[in-house]
Amino acid sequence: MISVILVEDDPMVREVHRQFIERIDGFKIIGIAANGHEGLQLIRQTQPDLAIIDMYMPYMGGLEMLREVRAEGFLVDVIAITAAQDIETVHRVLQQGAVDYIMKPFTFERIKKSLENYRFFRLKLKEKKSFSQPELDQLLFMNNMEEKEEELLPKGLTMPTLTKILEFISNASSPVSAEEVAENIGIARVTARRYLDYLEKEGKVKIHVQYGGVGRPVNRYGM
Incomplete structure (x- = not known):
């Protein structure tokens, strides 16, 4: 099971996201936080595989939390969830190593695709000790290659x-x-x-x- 923490300040939105994630096989939510401070504490305590983080939150926003996570050396992967669509925010989040960026509002199918791609990514890392360039290209650009893989x-x-x-x-x-x-x-x-x-x-x-x-x-x- 891939351990997940969910960091979202809106209780109703948080519950919807929780239900979405729990419908997808292979993922287990081990902690929920209402802001970046709580999320950072959760990562320190539980060291999850994946953190799903909203960017706009009180006390400590998602981007600031993500910077702290990287500064402290945690290897947790991150999926950003936010209403922000401006290029600067998108760029800054991706610079901090987010594996995906999902804009609100989103459908169940969108987060399902994101998590299944992430699960496939982890599986490939687990089964391989080294990569050829084509294999690495496929892994890094699997979102773009997904339809081609289906065709094959x-x-x-x-x-x-x-x-x-x-x-x-x-x-x-x-x-x-x-x-x-x-x-x-x-x-x-x-x-x-x-x-x-x-x-x-x-x-x-x-x-x-x-x-x-x-x-x-x-x-x-x-x-």
């Missing part, structure tokens, strides 16, 4: 489901079966096999044949 997949396969399957296999303590993948992801067994066959063909997963006492051997899949 066989008909009926989608990138979000593929990412979930890779994440499940990567986090499993031992190779898993198509049935286990289907149950965990919430798809049909035949669909899981299609994804697994594709991943095996692409060299993303390896087949481990499990022989039992009776019946046909079972294909299990691991990294």
Whole structure:
């Protein structure tokens, strides 16, 4: 699970954002703050993977909080959420290392896309020890390449489901079966096999044949 803190001063907006985030698999909110001071304290105490921060808040705004986070050396990733659309604010936030910038008001689909891209980013960092230039380009510009990636997949396969399957296999303590993948992801067994066959063909997963006492051997899949 990717640990998240949410920093937003408006209680109603904060609740909407909380509900959005909790609908997306793989993310767990471990703290909520109403301003930058509280958010900074939360990061010091919990050291989350990701902080989702509003920019306009009392006592300490999001940009000031982000500067303090970087000055103290925390490696937390940041998604900025704000009504600000001016170039100067956008530039300053991105200079401080925000991985995404979402303008209010936004839809569930927009934040879902942001978090799924972030999850894919973390998965790639976890499974790789080094990158070639094309691999790094794909990782850095995956927002622009997402539609192209979808076009390269066989008909009926989608990138979000593929990412979930890779994440499940990567986090499993031992190779898993198509049935286990289907149950965990919430798809049909035949669909899981299609994804697994594709991943095996692409060299993303390896087949481990499990022989039992009776019946046909079972294909299990691991990294």
